[in-house]
Amino acid sequence: MNIEVINLNKDFKDFKLDNINIQIPKGKIVGLIGENGAGKTTLLKCILGAMYPTSGTIKLFDSSNKSILKDDIGVVFDDSFIIETYTCIDINLIMKNIYKNWDSKAFYKYLKEYKINPRKELRKLSTGMKKKVEIITALSHHPKILILDEPTSGLDPIIRSEILDIFKSFVDNGKNSILLSTHITSDLEHIADDVIFISNGKIIFDKPLSIIKNNYIVLELTKEEFNNFNKEDIVRYKENRIDYQVLIMEKDMKNDYKKYIKNITTLDDIMLLYIRGSICAD
């Protein structure tokens, strides 16, 4: 196991991460989804040691000594990087004196590949270019784990696709893994093996993407259909202006759902219904 989080709690005045248990196996890409303020970044910061958990254990590569093992972790934060008056040449100079395995050749190769001028200050680069520099920096010391917080935000679809290809090839050796927190759930649908859904500090589910895609179904029902629907089968529902959106799990179904309109179920739909939807009262 590359990362193991056991019974993690982190208390704030008005929020808490509540008994988080997750595992990031070797060779897997694990997506972390949830609304803003759900606790995703807090969880990532606890794993990286930027925040202290109130209780619980975090193991990296089956060990608890983080500072030695951080050489093997590449990081992209949503809102934290190097001072933006620095250039990529400066970043190379800094990082080769921080990471034992820093690979200047690989760093400059990536820069060339993505057409980034190494002499240009980061603040003069576009948002997408800056994000690429962050990803390149994370990859250039040959880590075994990538911990990524919104790594593809601000990137156009073509670059996003290229970046996702890099992530896929990163785990191809079967030893590396990625923990990826993102709002762009369509990215996860392309590359994730497992998805962890976190809401209000609690894990709602932690399942392989294939099981989520095959089991969760979103139906659109008229008011009459909704009233006649077996409420025991409904995981969550949301009343819209003219219809109902209903989340069901196929394996638990007692009704014949095929007669109802079925949309292609996305992670966004599932997330939205879990967060904004209601549970049927008995």
Next chain:
Amino acid sequence: MRGLIIKDLLFLKSSWKNYLVIFIGSLLISIALGNYTLAVCILPLMILSSGINTFQTDEFYNTESYTLSYPLSRNKIVLSKYIFTLILLLISIFIGLIIYYLILYIGNPSIKALSHDVIKELLMLQAAALLVDSFFYPVIYKFGCEKSRLVLMSIVMGILGIGSIISVYMDFSKTSINIDAIVNYIQTNGLFILSWAVIICITLSYLLSILFYKKKDY
């Protein structure tokens, strides 16, 4: 740790234009006043104060969480800041001496206002600046740059307030305290006293900074 020191030294590089403007300004004022102490002392003082500026820049660009993802313990991250400050001290004294000798021998050999006391003043100013740093750093680690300004302002106001009260209610002429003797002693042994004060304060400051930084969430 070397990487973090390099990161902070690179910050100096990005500020060189500001330093040049400050140096030219101080030189012009010195020429106008006929006293070159300002030209010798102000640039080294500004360079030494860059230590605090790096905290502000880190906070402005929100680099703290990223720094904590490096394979470095929190102790080493704090130590790098103190080593950087000591490197700044060496750089600033070196630059101060260069300016001194340039003015003395190349600029205008007839300048009489430039005595060896200027070097002593430069060293005392640097030592005083280090004392300020040693006070600032733990407060910044505890409260961050923004809040630390308020905290330090409150402390300074408090000290001034207490000083004012003492001066109002205490008549030094009636006490056995010989103020003149104290002032004379400081003038004669100031550099020696400041050097020891700096060593003690920097050590305490470092230990306090570690204590605060180790407990902080980013």
